[in-house]
Amino acid sequence: MLLAGRATRERVALPASLHTMSDYYWTIETALGPSFIAYNERGISAIMRAESGAEFEQAFQAHFRRPVQPAAEPPADLAAAVAAYLAGKLSVEQARASLPFDLRGMSDFDRAVLLKTAEIPYGEVRSYTWIAREIGHPLAVRAVGSAVGRNPIPLLIPCHRVVRRDGRIGEYGLGGTEAKRALLAAEGVSPDWLERLARAGIRYVGDATTRIYCFPTCRDAKRISDGESVGLGSDDEAVALGFRPCTTCRPSGILSVESAAPPSVPRA
Numbered sequence: 001m002l003l004a005g006r007a008t009r010e011r012v013a014l015p016a017s018l019h020t021m022s023d024y025y026w027t028i029e030t031a032l033g034p035s036f037i038a039y040n041e042r043g044i045s046a047i048m049r050a051e052s053g054a055e056f057e058q059a060f061q062a063h064f065r066r067p068v069q070p071a072a073e074p075p076a077d078l079a080a081a082v083a084a085y086l087a088g089k090l091s092v093e094q095a096r097a098s099l100p101f102d103l104r105g106m107s108d109f110d111r112a113v114l115l116k117t118a119e120i121p122y123g124e125v126r127s128y129t130w131i132a133r134e135i136g137h138p139l140a141v142r143a144v145g146s147a148v149g150r151n152p153i154p155l156l157i158p159c160h161r162v163v164r165r166d167g168r169i170g171e172y173g174l175g176g177t178e179a180k181r182a183l184l185a186a187e188g189v190s191p192d193w194l195e196r197l198a199r200a201g202i203r204y205v206g207d208a209t210t211r212i213y214c215f216p217t218c219r220d221a222k223r224i225s226d227g228e229s230v231g232l233g234s235d236d237e238a239v240a241l242g243f244r245p246c247t248t249c250r251p252s253g254i255l256s257v258e259s260a261a262p263p264s265v266p267r268a
């Protein structure tokens with residue numbers, strides 16, 4: 001009786017939504033093969049690879065400590081948004097509007113890291129250092145790496161687009177470096193090219209005419225013609241050569257480029 005009474009009190013004390021909100025899943029085809037995607041009333045809660053539905057249900061329960069069950073039919077709008085996102089057909093803004101995430105149970109820091117990761121556009125990469133600076137914790141690069149490694153919703157929170165500061169591809173939880181390379185290649189980013197730049201010490205690309213510098217994969221950098229492209233090894237080098245950071249990809253912490261007067265470059 002005592003137990004029953006306690007159970008009743010707990011049930012009353014908890015918000016009703018915790019009792020009615022269940023997770024469901026369906027399978028999706030991804031560049032890494034079939035994967036399982038779970039969602040609830042709050043949004044998408046997980047993506048995992050597994051050999052079978054049963055294996056996925058077990059892994060989900062072990063990780064989130066709540067059950068998940070197959071959906072009779074996934075919500076049409078959500079399934080369409082997932083497919084469009086994976087095909088690179090949604091802008092960051094469209095994705096934010098149509099792909100809600102359930103990141104309950106994560107720390108504010110982890111959530112900030114993951115939501116910032118979600119802002120990296122299809123076909124582009126950013127570094128752990130960039131995320132750390134963007135979320136206002138420039139020195140917490142290692143913690144950013146750990147938070148990215150805890151991403152419960154890979155592919156839709158595109159942690160495969162986060163690379164090492166020196167440009168090397170780095171680790172990937174959902175299948176290792178090879179899987180990360182395959183995902184990037186599927187988005188039109190050549191991992192070989194990224195690593196060639198890394199080996200050459202090139203972290204940024206500057207436009208000799210506009211004097212603006214970018215991450216090499218920034219959509220603005222792709223418009224620089226070959227003859228105008230300048231490889232840059234660091235923010236310091238870029239600034240010393242009279243380049244200003246791109247406001248789209250924000251390669252440096254200098255956000256207010258208007259107020260940051262570039263040093264005058266002596267003429268030859």
Ligand SMILES: [Zn+2]
Pocket residue numbers: 213214215218219220221246247248249250
């Ligand atoms: Zn840029």
